[in-house]
Amino acid sequence: MAIIADLLVQGGQMLLVLLLAPLLTGYLRKVRARLLRRRGPPLFQPYRDLLRLIRKEVVVADGASWLFRAAPYLIFAAIWVAASLVPTFAIDLIFSWSADLIAIVALLGSARFFLALAGLDVGTSFGGIGASREMMIAPLAEPAMIMIVFTLSLLARSTQLSFVVAFMSGPDVGLRISVALSLVALIMVALAENARMPVDNPATHLELTMVHEAMVLEYSGRHLAMIEFAASLKLLLYVSLISAIFLPWGMAVAGQGIEAYVIGLAVYLAKLVLAGFMLAVFETSIAKMRVFRVSEFLGTALMLGLLGTLLLFVSRNL
């Protein structure tokens, strides 16, 4: 009986991320529009967009191979698995042994790989440009992410996300500059990975500097729905990851009962609202940078991660 309840909670988390991801995107668009004194689309517009796209006919370019058709599902599956492994409202769920930070980075990396391949597959110039830019961003963003993972795992003595979260909410963590450095680096990596404002503009479809949108330009119908869904899941994943690691308070521990789960869920929603609002304010107050400055931006993130690991060694070796 207990195992069924555990499975139910885990399944609930998988469904929760699926349901919340478009809402977070819609909320972000709404706040951005309100900050620009526009009315903005309704909160539930992303759901409607997805449903409409799923109903629409798929148009595939002549030169497209099977990869082009398979990639959206692969990307969606990889990102969904990664997003449902990140603790949202509770830790120590039944599959938390598999919620390894390195595994999550690997899942995201494979999703990015397939997206870039799909961009190249059709052979249009926009797809190629988008893929090559994505591959310019990746070799800096991924080492930075791995450095952050190293810092956190050295601190918590485990790469499992549940242990890391439990450690960060415990009293042993103390005041450490490495944690602050990895927070800043993780936010920078998250902005780049999600194609948010200083790196890429998510609201544009025709601009010479776009990265993510250029790769998915050839997609339509349910393929496009999968890709858009995967993009909003990825945003939710990063917001959950940052809030789980750096704002770990209020999380339920598995087996504490319904009340703990409800409290955890409410706190999680509050964290999402807060994070989405801050992201929207940040995005409206900053201009997009030139594509060739992105490497400097991510190089800074990599440097911060490296420095955090180094400084951690000092305090560990005393």
Added chain:
Amino acid sequence: MTGLEFDVAHVLAGGLVLVSFMLLYQDRMYPLISVFALQAVVLSLSVAWQAFVQNAPHLFITASIALGFKAIVIPVALHRIVHRLGIHRMVEPVVGLGPTMLFGIGLVALSIGVMLPVTAQANSLAREDLAFSLAVILLGLLMMVSRHNAVSQVIGFMSLENGLILAASGAKGMPLVVEISVAFSILIAFIVIGIFLFRIRERFDTVDLQALQRFRGGQR
């Protein structure tokens, strides 16, 4: 030594290293001076925390000297110099930003690797301060060698001296007289360098020290 005392000292000293990296990264004149002032503020906070932890009131004087001279007097004077030299809008070409940063991280690793084993007997706060201060000193040196502009080299020199103060505050029993004399000699050095800057400018119409290369004695 409780956990919190060590943690705050760790954060402040680590912040000093981080600000050193910001100095290395910054390529405009006025922000460079502001970052230098920020480093002095972090330094004085760090020294004041050491004074509080070690119960050594004379370190408060060191902290206030650092705050007064290096966070206010020298940045204001540098602002004036930069304005009078007319280089305040200049973006300085920093030689190879990426390699410089990587080299800087290597220097931090080196100073940690050197300092921690040789200071095995000292208490943990002093060891950490020594490691970080060596890192700040090396980063200041790196800044001096990687910049062309004389004003940025002066800032590199001053940030090097910040590392010295951090090292001195971590070590117990540093007499106040020594610290005050070091602070004043830095001020004198600053005045002398300021005069030199205008002399260089008068003579060569630039503060880019590359212009001095051709006065080096040729090999015969």
